[in-house]
Amino acid sequence: MGIGATAGVAAIGGIALNANASTDTSTKSTGLVFDPDAYTKLTTTVTDTAGDEHSVTYHFWKAITYCAKPVDATYQSLIVSAPVEIDGKAVDASNAPILLANSIGGYMPSSVADATGVGAGGMSGGGGAPSGSASASASASASASAPGANGNTNATGGATASNQLLALAAGYVVIEPGARGRTLKNSSGEYYGTAPAAIVDLKAAVRYIRSNKGRIPGNVERIVSAGTSAGGALSSLLGASGDSPIYDKYLKEIGAADASDAIFATGAWCPITDLEHADGAYEWNWGSNVTQSTGKVVDQTVSKELRAQFAEYQAGLRLRGLKGSGFGALTARNYDEYLVKQYLEPSATRYLADLSDSARETYLAANTFISWSGGRASFSWADYLTHVGARKKTTPAFDAFDLSAGENNEFGAGTTETRHFTAYGAKNDSTGLSSKRVAADIPEKLRLMNPMYHLERKNPGRSKHWWIRLGTNDTDTSHVVSANLAAAAAGLGDEVNHLYYWDQGHGANTDPGDFITWIAKVTGHKGAAK
8 A cells, every 4th residue: 555645544563544645746767877856745744753743745656677687667767765855844865874675575576666665565465566557467476375474574474664754754765666576477487586586686676775875865875774584684685695696697687776775774673584504593492382273392313413514604604792792702502692682681671671660560570581680681581492482484485395485485496496405304204206305596696685694605785783672572483593693793703783673573673763764874874954
């Protein structure tokens, strides 16, 4: 649902909005040159996190194709929203930070082709094709199989519109890119949105923005990416891989602009990433928990084999705990204690400290595994796992033996819908494949899709500022995935702001106002009142 003329009030992601299109007309921009005059003037009401309403008038540019040779412009396009007046006061957003907010979930297609206002990706579900589009049937099946979708997310498990709306009300420019996704296929039955299509598209969007410096509103040197779940993974990848040459041939194929694709800062919520190591990390984290679908623990032989793989991988990373944590090398042997001390106990402490005395007493009485002393919560890793309860996924969680996971589809190619992408998954294939090995192109695709690859190689074009968030009850992936991302970035000297939301599940974003404030802090933005 976009914000159309005389749209009614909608509550999206905890933000109320009401928009009315003005009578301004616009001209259509062509090619890769942004047309500053091709906007429609809209007004929307945004309710901030304190409950205060703000009237925001903004210029809106409907879907613009961001590459010269698109495979499918329905998805390879972006929308731009730039505030011009907030609460009756004129603002100049020409040098404001740019929030590049994707709404991708489940590595599925995301389109803004029919968007008529800010936040359209987060409100419409992001992953569906516009009604009547040629690709509607492909993305309709995607929406039906969105495993990450819940009350915290849009229809495909991606981000809602909260960040976009708050950013607009703060005076920032908001740009929302669409991208191809894993379920798209052409009339010949060939899949054209599998890896690395989504990250190539997001990079092309960044290149379009940067190539239009001086024409497109906002400071193109202060692009801040944001995404949730698979969108969080892609946001992390966008941040880690800035200007990496391994994407050049793919960007050339779609006619991306000749410009940098580096971004300034990265926002990632519950990133589903490091996929080739995610099965082992998942079993290390959740191997002893029963599964939601069966009420039983998974095959412990498989779980233990995957845990052993994780231990070897983690040791090879040679990551160290964040500064001030008191932890040195992070290994499979001490990671549980590190998560408890660095993330989980502080998360519970913040949650409990914010409760009234009576509410805190009630919560502690119902959760006796928590010790509350001196205003601090403490507990064991084992008791924490019991508190979370059933895990969401079976084993292997990502490279399923029967090729049933969404990630198997993400690594599909040609007319082959699903493929294995780990040696362990291929070796134990249960679908009757003749080969027990991964395809020859898989290693390259894994490099293209993993932010850790770029951080391990100290990519000089990476983002130097990281905002990472995760719910403590999120069992869509292992907690070590985001913690490794944070440790890798911090180990390179980057600024990292990484917190967990207590008792929150997948896709939670309970401090969006703090994210907007953080953007101003790291970008040095002082406001743009005229």
